[in-house]
Amino acid sequence: MNKIILVSSGMLLFMIATVNCAKEGNSNNPGGAAMGAITVTSTAFGEGEMIPKKYTCDDKDVSPQLAWTNIPAGAKSIALICDDPDAPVGTWVHWVVFNIPASVTGLPEGVKALPGGALQGINDFRKLDYGGPCPPGGTHRYFFKVYALDTMLMLKERASKAELLKAMEGHILGQGQLMGRYRRG
Numbered sequence: 604m605n606k607i608i609l610v611s612s613g614m615l616l617f618m619i620a621t622v623n624c625a626k627e628g629n630s631n632n633p634g635g636a637a638m639g640a641i642t643v644t645s646t647a648f649g650e651g652e653m654i655p656k657k658y659t660c661d662d663k664d665v666s667p668q669l670a671w672t673n674i675p676a677g678a679k680s681i682a683l684i685c686d687d688p689d690a691p692v693g694t695w696v697h698w699v700v701f702n703i704p705a706s707v708t709g710l711p712e713g714v715k716a717l718p719g720g721a722l723q724g725i726n727d728f729r730k731l732d733y734g735g736p737c738p739p740g741g742t743h744r745y746f747f748k749v750y751a752l753d754t755m756l757m758l759k760e761r762a763s764k765a766e767l768l769k770a771m772e773g774h775i776l777g778q779g780q781l782m783g784r785y786r787r788g
Contacts, residue, residue: 640673640777640778640779641671641672641673641674641675641749641750641751641777641778641779642671642672642673642779643669643670643671643747643748643749643779643780643781644669644670644671644672644781645667645668645669645670645747645781645783646667646668646712647667647668647712647783648667648783650781650782650783651782651783651784652783652784653783653784653785653786654667654735654736654745654783654784654785658735658736659735659736659737659785659787660734660735660736660737661737661787663713664733664734664735665712665713665733665735666698666710666712666713666714666733666735667712667747667783668709668710668711668712669683669709669710669747669749669781670708670709671708671709671749671779672708673777673779674705674708674751674777675751675776675777677753677776678705678751678752678753678776678777679705679752679753679754679755680701680702680703680704680705680751680752680754680755680756681701681703681704681705681707681749681750681751681752682700682701682702682703682749682750682752682756682767682771683698683699683700683701683703683710683747683748683749683750684696684698684699684700684746684747684748684750684764684767684768685697685698685733685745685746685747685748686745686746686748686764687736687738687743687744687745687746688744688746689738689741689742689743689744690738690743691739695727696726696727696763696764697726697727697728697733697734697735697736697745698723698726698732698733698734698747699723699724699725699726699762699763699764699767700717700721700722700723700724701721701722701724701756701758701762701767701770702720702721702722702755702756702758703717703718703719703721704718704719704720704721705751707719707721714733720755722758722759722760722762723760723761724758724760724761724762724763724764724766724767725761725762725763731760731761736785737787738785738786738787740787741786742784742785742786743784743785743786744782744783744784745782745783745784745785746780746781746782747780747781747782747783748778748779748780749778749779749780750771750775750777750778751775751776751777751778752771752774752775752776753774753776754774756770756771756774757770758770
């Protein structure tokens with residue numbers, strides 16, 4: 604029986620992944636039930652809270668500690684994207700990381716050495732690293748999005764967010780996010 608599922612654009616990839624999984628079933632999900640969302644947390648700030656200055660361009664500009672739970676069975680890797688949809692030029696990409704082994708449950712504050720073959724993509728600061736919040740004005744939202752994938756991606760370091768999203772198509776088993784806010788001055 605076909606069902607129509609209406610979702611917001613922010614949940615579109617997750618819903619497509621869970622609908623496909625439920626439709627096809629697999630050995631890791633034999634009943635075909637939709638998988639739950641990944642929970643993303645940080646010791647630096649909670650969902651919707653202000654991001655401390657330490658993690659921004661106004662101070663040390665180090666990445667916050669991040670942790671994730673509820674990774675679906677069958678995941679082979681984790682991808683992470685941090686972006687700001689409130690930037691005046693359109694969504695601004697702050698961090699791109701992929702091929703984090705699925706056994707890894709988070710990243711420490713100020714991470715420099717990524718675990719087990721993980722690679723960084725290029726952000727909109729043209730850096731292979733975390734680039735913290737640095738809004739030109741007003742309060743902006745920063746989304747730390749975590750994706751569980753059923754494969755290791757055949758991408759090279761310096762891949763863009765767009766290249767990562769394209770490579771992830773059809774491989775997302777689950778996703779979650781943590782949103783923090785920041786306002787300068």
